[in-house]
Amino acid sequence: MRNLLRDERSWVVLVLALAAFIPVLAPMLDSPATVGLATRIAIYAIAASSLNLLLGQGGLVSFGHAAYFGLGGYVVGILYAHYISEEPFLGFIPGSNDLLVTMPLAILVGGIGAAIIGALSLRTAGVQFIMITLAFAQMLFFLFVSLKTYGGDDGLAIRRVAPMLGMNLRDPATLYWLCLGLLAFWLFLMDRIARSRFGRILAGVRQGERRMAAIGVRTYPYKLVAFVIAGMGAAMAGALMVNYARFVSPDMMHWTKSGELMVMVILGGLGTLLGPVLGAAALVGLEYTLAGLTEHWQFILGPILVVIVLFARGGLMGAVRRIAGRRLPHEAQPLPPGELPLGELPSGELPREPARHG
């Protein structure tokens, strides 16, 4: 049992299983808004988790992740517009309102967008990389602002959502379960990737590019593939968001949205599996709660975030682990009794501090 609790994956399963009961419990608690809120959390959790692959695993500070979120959303919105007008997109791609068609296309377009932006951005590093990813995202934002055909600033509304595989996606509970299911699938994927050979290289990129070169790894292709996978995840989340909100606008790819996704990842716990989910829940939940109290809610949200980041090292996941009495993965293990590292300590050389956390 204790071992089970030590494994982050069992926490994920537990959280997702409990979350599945929300549509059943919400009417009993007489709060019908809860299902919608939970849907948004699940969608943002997918987007935040995809950013976490770059930020948490690879140490790549991409500050334009909302670009792929918005791209995925616009694929759904634009295909719907052409479905209504019955004019094929670019003269040969027929419109659609079927999520089975639009979501795979959204993921594809998100992946292609990330491949192009990533191929150029990943030639830089550090602050340059942050600025160039931000610049690309803002370019896309202004492109869609100026696209009057697709609503420009005002965006596009989606009125008729088609059922998918017999699921009525207009029913809030059904849409929620779909989003939760896709979140579960995405987290499973992220967990496998983190443990795989590819994931080991990505973790190596975060901790030391110089070391990676010295063991013979050219890191660029790995970073690019991670970028594409992350872009696809964000685009999937964007497609879901547009189906949920029945609306898409350039705001989805505004830089503040990229910032929100980053806050979710850092707030929840960088490089953890459950962290981005907790981060999304905390941010969306706080926004909702505070906005109900006062219109100056951002004034309160800011300090709360600062306090959490300052005092909960490792974000919410770090706090959860400390409460559960679990050591962080890179925290010191005690030496077995009677076992000294090299038999003796060289004179004049102090032992390294045993722990960095706690």
Next chain:
Amino acid sequence: MADPVLSIQHLVKRFGGLTATDDLSLEVLPGELHALIGPNGAGKTTAIGQIMGEITPDAGRILFMGEEITRLSAPARVRRGLSRTFQITQLLEDETAEDNVALAVQARSGHGFRFWGDASRDARLREPARAALDQVGLPKARWAIPVADLSHGERKQLELAVALATGPRMLLLDEPMAGLGASESLRMTEVLRGLKGRIPMLLVEHDMDAVFSLADRISVLVYGHCIASGTPERIRHDPQVRAAYLSEEEAV
């Protein structure tokens, strides 16, 4: 004489007004342990950086196994069989000692575009990694410890294990004894002696006891230029070397 494993010809590297490498030529023969010594700032680490492809030389050629590698990237040189250790250890701090070595084994075994299986349970990575850790003498109890919590001496041992795990045909060792205590230094000397003859090595080191007991040949670098090269016996009695470098080292 057998063809050299590594041949450096007329290498030049300038940083602004400073000539860090000044017409440096050097050969490492098969099975040879070749030591590169010289005072601080003589350009030893800069030379290693150029051999590894981390620093681009301004002039000169580098041949490895008879092929020119002057313009190859560092990862490409590692795949050809060059491997180095760092004076200031470059390790993955969050990972355990064994994970660090296993990643080097993985890098050697080919591309890493595998997204599914759990790499930490892959015996094809773990067994060679453990063998390398064993070879450098890191105690088993320390294998699962995150690098950030290892002692300086253990990190130096791990550096060597990681370099060995890349399957090198030649090792470049940048001060493997630096900062080690006396007994650790002796241990490292014994590990290198065990490797000697099997893998040719270029050893940069300030520990003269280690250098003179291990090296087949010694080259002396002063201001980026090689002033003498020969057997330990010859170097010990070379008047130019004594004047330039060994004068302070009365023990030698």
